[in-house]
Amino acid sequence: MRYGVVRESPSLPPPAVQRRLLDGAACDVVLQEGQPTPEAQRRLARLLFGLKPGDEVLVHSLDVFQRSTGELAQLIRNFLEVGVSLRIVGDRAEGEALKPEQNVLKVLSLLAEHESRRPSRTPPGAGSRFNSGSRNALSKYQVDYARKLYREGASLRSIGLLFQVSPNEVWAAIGDQA
Template sequence: MRYGVVRISPDFPPPSVQRRLIESAGCDVVLEERQPTSSTQRNLLHLLYGLKSRDEVLVHSLAAFEITTGELARLLRHFFEASVTLRLTGGSRVESLTPEGAIPRALVMLADHETARPAREPTRRRARVRDVALTQHQLKFARDMHRRGHSMRSIGLLFQLAPNEIAELIRGRNGSASPEADPEPGIRAAP
């Protein structure tokens, strides 16, 4: 059976183009992810790890699997061991990774490393220090900027904090607005 995987991503051509390339390569079943979520990713990987001998997987590129390099090495090793062929349709010609011969040693080492490494939480794009406090001078300046109409985002960019963190600091730790944060301190909302 030939399975085609179509992904919605700004890095790939539109799904209709991916589908056309995969179908022209002779695909039996097209798996198209309409709303990318962690559960659809899990379901796809579950299906891929369940493929049998002589099955084929057709994708635009390896990035269509949306997994880490280590996880990709484990998947490719599984394809070799299960005699599953992988075809990449996104280049100038269809590239095939056939399970003939020995598994490349580098692939085995990468897959073993991914299997043996301790489970880690996914890395964040930017390390964030919790409870970053602004100095009194910075806080006064941030409140002044807010009074002048600057957005929380622009203030946050200045101090390298998220907009919600800036809002929390301007309003005070307990979430209530401090008298300094009011645009006009003498005016209060009626209960």
């Protein structure tokens, strides 16, 4: 089965252009994703990791997946190990195909293994994506509420889950005044 993936992104052409190219490439199913959200990423990941041998994924470019180079290597390695072909359509309907061949699989396996062994590439002190450059990841009101919860016996983990930050970020925000 041929799956096409269309995504909205500043680095990609408009979705209508992507869809026209994928329709021209005779996709059986075209998945159109809006702006990238965590839920949309999970849905797409479930689909991509559930493909069967002989399936083919068509995309305008690798930007559609919105993953790091290492994550792309792991995804493509999974495709090739399962027997799924990846075709990058670009600006022409015939595109470039990446089929499960031994040398490609070996290179991608090495890259994916290397990436999985690497520690996080987040620079020290950068915090999570919720930090956005501010000193505290939580607002003043969230910090006050987190302190109250901590004094009442809530764990840093449960407070972190409530505010969607790590326990370390909770501790950094409430600190000694808990």
